[in-house]
Amino acid sequence: MSTYSQLQQIIPPDQALACKGIQASLEQVKSVFNTTLPLLANATLTLESNVGLDSINALTGPLPANVVSFYQTTLATGSGARGLLLLTDLIGTIAGNNVTEPLNNTTVILNSMTSAGDFTALTNSVNGVYTVMENCIAGDYTHESSYGNTTVYTVIIPSGLPGAGSYSGGSPGAAANRAFADGLNPAMISVVGTIAAAYPAPVAATTAYFDVISQKLVNQNANIAAAGIVYANLVAGQQPWGLVSGLSTNGLNIVEGGPAYVLQSVAVTSTQGGQAILSTMRQARNQTRLSTAGIQTDITISDQYPQPVANLGNVQYTVAEASEQKVIG
Secondary structure, eight states: OOOHHHHHTTTTTTHHHHHHHHHHHTTTTGGGSSSSSHHHHHHHTTTTOOTTTTTHHSSSSSSSSHHHHHHHIIIOOSSSSGGOOHHHHHGGGGTTTTTHHHHHHHHHHHHHHHHHTTTTHHTTTTTTTTHHHHHHHHHTTEEEEEETTEEEEEEEHHHHHOOEEEEEEHHHHHHHHHHHIIHHHHHHHHHHHHHHHHHHHHHHHHHHHHHHHHHHHHHHHHHHHTTTOGGGGSSSOOHHHHHHHHHHHHHHSTTTTSSSHHHHHHHTTTSSSHHHHHHHHHHHHHHHHHHHTTOOOOOHHHOOOOOOOOOOOOOSSSSSHHHHTOOOO
């Protein structure tokens, strides 16, 4: 039988229903059972309202869109649900977040195109653009000429090769720079343009992958700056004892892109230390699950080890010595 059914047998039904309504309302107040009705009444009388705060009273949600936009654009750019800032938005690249997969996918595409011979114009061992560039850097095309007291260096790329022509300078480096600027770079751009036009789908895919990586790096740099982190101010040689002692707590934060994800991503699991990181975090999660089930999980082992007591010499009288100290009046 409900309290309402019991109460309406004592007082009029309408009053019983009103009392039940008040009870149901009060039960919505957090920790209401820790107070008394007089105390609650007195506290309610002193509560303040948003009177005169028309903009606040007009809100239809807990956080206006313009406030969300301000924090997202001014303070940080989060990649989590509803723009939530994740740990990987600050140090995601060390864990490979949004970087590893695009790089691996790009590598697969480029390897496939290489095997199919799509890059021959770039990599051919005789007349590929990259091959000619390497030869130019190695000085294979550089010639030295003297005119009185003046020495002139000329890069002569043979006819039939990309960037073919003669390029002079006052030093080997200057001549090579001319060859790259006026001949080899334009030739490379032309060849790459031809390949891009011939294979639009792979080009679009690899471009999209690099856009993801680039945006990740841009956001990360912006977030680091917004957080006021200056790497130049970091003290070198600091030991990460705080990180070690906080492994259990970090292990409980299993949100995507959070501490547990980052630590597990960077842990070198081929070593005992790396495996210990994962094991410690797993233990913390297991203890929480057991505790939730009502199982005692207090298995803390004391790290206090009994130390040997120093010998400070004889500090007590023997019985005979004590007897000799008696003073008889």
